[in-house]
Amino acid sequence: MKIVVCVKPIPDPSYWARLPLDPKTHTLRREGIPNVLGLLDKCALEEALRIRDSCGGKVTVVSMAPLSTLGTLYQTLAMGADEVVLLSDRCFAGADTLATSYVLATAIKKLGQYHLVLCGDKSLDVGTGQVAPQVAEFLAIPHVCHVLKIDLLDGGRVRVKAKTDDGHIILETDLPAVLAVHRGINQPRLVSLMGLVAAREREIKVWGASDLEVDPARVGLVGSPTQVAQVFAPQRRRRGELLQGEAEEMVRSLMARLEQAGVMPT
Ligand SMILES: Cc1cc2nc3c(=O)[nH]c(=O)nc-3n(C[C@H](O)[C@H](O)[C@H](O)COP(=O)(O)OP(=O)(O)OC[C@H]3O[C@@H](n4cnc5c(N)ncnc54)[C@H](O)[C@@H]3O)c2cc1C
Numbered sequence: 076m077k078i079v080v081c082v083k084p085i086p087d088p089s090y091w092a093r094l095p096l097d098p099k100t101h102t103l104r105r106e107g108i109p110n111v112l113g114l115l116d117k118c119a120l121e122e123a124l125r126i127r128d129s130c131g132g133k134v135t136v137v138s139m140a141p142l143s144t145l146g147t148l149y150q151t152l153a154m155g156a157d158e159v160v161l162l163s164d165r166c167f168a169g170a171d172t173l174a175t176s177y178v179l180a181t182a183i184k185k186l187g188q189y190h191l192v193l194c195g196d197k198s199l200d201v202g203t204g205q206v207a208p209q210v211a212e213f214l215a216i217p218h219v220c221h222v223l224k225i226d227l228l229d230g231g232r233v234r235v236k237a238k239t240d241d242g243h244i245i246l247e248t249d250l251p252a253v254l255a256v257h258r259g260i261n262q263p264r265l266v267s268l269m270g271l272v273a274a275r276e277r278e279i280k281v282w283g284a285s286d287l288e289v290d291p292a293r294v295g296l297v298g299s300p301t302q303v304a305q306v307f308a309p310q311r312r313r314r315g316e317l318l319q320g321e322a323e324e325m326v327r328s329l330m331a332r333l334e335q336a337g338v339m340p341t
Pocket of ligand 1: 081082083084102103113115116119137138139140168169170171172173175176179193194195196197198199200201202203204205206207299301302303
């Protein structure tokens, strides 16, 4: 069983209030901000490791991110991944979800035979939930999102339990397939300090645009149909007001304001 897991290192949430925006490209400047792996990406990796450990095979982690995220990706080796490929090139910068999915799918094809591609349902920062379905479309294979349970069946098929708005649904599909895992599918294993030290001795492959032979017009900012027109911090419109005086006077004043605001029947 050859399993590819897509993980996206994200800026540490404790730094989000301090993430500067590039005024020209309207993209985030992530230099100097530490990265972490999102919970759902760890769940996807945990699921892949459990499947490999019960059926045999290989788990390859693929990530499109800046070179500065290498340190974070060693965590996936420490968790038990067999191989990590970082897709990094200056021309990938500024990619929207379509350009990201195109690069990921091209890398997955280059890896050769695969049976399962596991992703998180949503990244912890941008969280559109678009990448897994788009990767599946580029690979022309089935996909299921919100996956809570994965059972491999005979004959190259898989049965999944997926969350719906009002319960869950059981689906079967052929492999290879892309599955996006939902929170609660498992509890990802913890990484020990010794495991991290040992992982740092191992190699992480880095593939750029020339290794992937991607179409330059379909990657990065130029290959992204989503254009950010403007980015701004919303102005706080809510403000508190202290009513003073006797209780009756304050109630009258409050009622008058509520009527004026149109939230009270007149
Ligand atoms: C115009 C534009 C410019 C942008 N520029 C930048 C930029 O310069 N730098 C930047 O960091 N972001 C940038 N973004 C955001 C970037 O497009 C998204 O972060 C990225 O496409 C993933 O989308 P998402 O976070 O919504 O993933 P989701 O679809 O929510 O993620 C679901 C799952 O897909 C997988 N996945 C998602 N992204 C990756 C990845 N990169 N590698 C491996 N697996 C992945 C993970 O398993 C994840 O759990 C830009 C967005 C736009 C619209």
